[in-house]
Amino acid sequence: MRRVAEWATTAALAFVVFLVLSSFTGKWGVWASDELLAGAVIALLVGLATGRFAWSRGGWRLLQPHRWVLFLVYLVGPFLYAMAKANLDVAWRVITGRINPGIVRFNPGLRTDFGRTFLANSITLTPGTLTVDVDDGSGDFYVHWINVKDPSPTADEVCGPFPRWARRVAE
Amino acid sequence: MNGLIYAFLAIGTAFNALGAVALIRFPDVYTRIHGATKCTTFGSIFSILAVAVHGIVQGGAAGGTMAVRALLALVFLLLTNPTGSHALARGAHRAGIKPFRAVVDRLEEAGHRSPVTRHGSKETQ
Numbered sequence: 346m347r348r349v350a351e352w353a354t355t356a357a358l359a360f361v362v363f364l365v366l367s368s369f370t371g372k373w374g375v376w377a378s379d380e381l382l383a384g385a386v387i388a389l390l391v392g393l394a395t396g397r398f399a400w401s402r403g404g405w406r407l408l409q410p411h412r413w414v415l416f417l418v419y420l421v422g423p424f425l426y427a428m429a430k431a432n433l434d435v436a437w438r439v440i441t442g443r444i445n446p447g448i449v450r451f452n453p454g455l456r457t458d459f460g461r462t463f464l465a466n467s468i469t470l471t472p473g474t475l476t477v478d479v480d481d482g483s484g485d486f487y488v489h490w491i492n493v494k495d496p497s498p499t500a501d502e503v504c505g506p507f508p509r510w511a512r513r514v515a516e
Numbered sequence: 517m518n519g520l521i522y523a524f525l526a527i528g529t530a531f532n533a534l535g536a537v538a539l540i541r542f543p544d545v546y547t548r549i550h551g552a553t554k555c556t557t558f559g560s561i562f563s564i565l566a567v568a569v570h571g572i573v574q575g576g577a578a579g580g581t582m583a584v585r586a587l588l589a590l591v592f593l594l595l596t597n598p599t600g601s602h603a604l605a606r607g608a609h610r611a612g613i614k615p616f617r618a619v620v621d622r623l624e625e626a627g628h629r630s631p632v633t634r635h636g637s638k639e640t641q
Contacts (some may be wrong), residue, residue: 362588364586365584365588366584366588368580368584369577369578369580369581369584369612370581373563383549413615428558429558431554432531432554432555432558435538435550435551435554435555436531436534436555438552439534439537439541439542439551439555440534441537441539442541444542444543444547444617445619446544446546446547446615446616446617446618446619446621447618447619447620447621448609448615448618448621448622448623448624449620449622450623450626452601465599465602466595466598466599466602468598469597469598469599469601470554470557470594470597470598471554472550472551472554472555472558473550475546475549475550475601475602475605476598476605476607477546477606477609477623478606478609478623480626485626487622487623487626489546489549489550489605489615491547491550493619493620495519496619496620511548
């Protein structure tokens with residue numbers, strides 16, 4: 346029963362993404378019937394192939410709608426601001442060549458795979474910080490930092506408000 | 517609206533150019549990943565936004581398709597880019613490439629403890 350639920354939700358989500366991709370293909374802004382058929386078949390295959398990986402180990406939290414709202418707030422608010430600021434900083438470093446690199450370790454205290462993936466991707470998308478490895482057991486992050494201010498930093502020094510948002514959205 | 521499109525394109529091109537310069541100026545693989553994957557992502561976001569705005573302005577089925585697909589490409593870019601650059605950096609470190617002029621390398625001190633050597637693929641140990 347659980348297997349079927351996993352397959353069904355994964356297939357449904359894949360189908361929704363396909364609906365977005367193939368919108369405006371019909372005559373009046375709706376979907377053409379052959380597109381819908383192809384999408385349904387592909388979504389079913391994707392669901393059968395990946396359903397058992399998608400929601401295990403904390404991934405089911407993705408299905409709670411309030412997390413989507415929080416995620417959108419995070420994306421257009423603190424994340425975009427941090428990304429723009431870091432981009433200008435790295436752009437200045439590209440021009441002047443002033444770098445002080447190193448790989449630092451810190452522990453943001455996240456427990457689920459989903460939360461760690463969320464934080465690691467946020468860190469890597471921000472220029473100047475790059476997640477090289479995450480320890481599965483202890484949850485330590487190893488981050489390549491282009492301007493090391495402190496060899497043993499706290500999570501806040503490296504990535505600002507990201508760990509708090511990762512906890513809010515993903516845990 | 518045309519002004520907005522040109523502004524987005526200008527910002528996008530400027531950051532993509534900076535990413536290309538970073539590839540030449542930075543000394544090793546990790547710092548080059550910083551310049552060449554992040555600056556180009558930021559640049560590509562603005563280029564894609566320019567395409568989306570152009571599609572919305574054009575209107576109709578063709579414009580709508582253009583805008584929706586451009587935004588979907590943006591979503592997939594934001595999802596796959598960090599995964600790819602993380603894989604490059606981790607692969608480089610596991611291959612034994614030291615960060616150039618590194619102040620500190622905690623991963624080296626930890627002896628490459630990584631998820632792969634922890635569970636599965638015993639033959640690599």
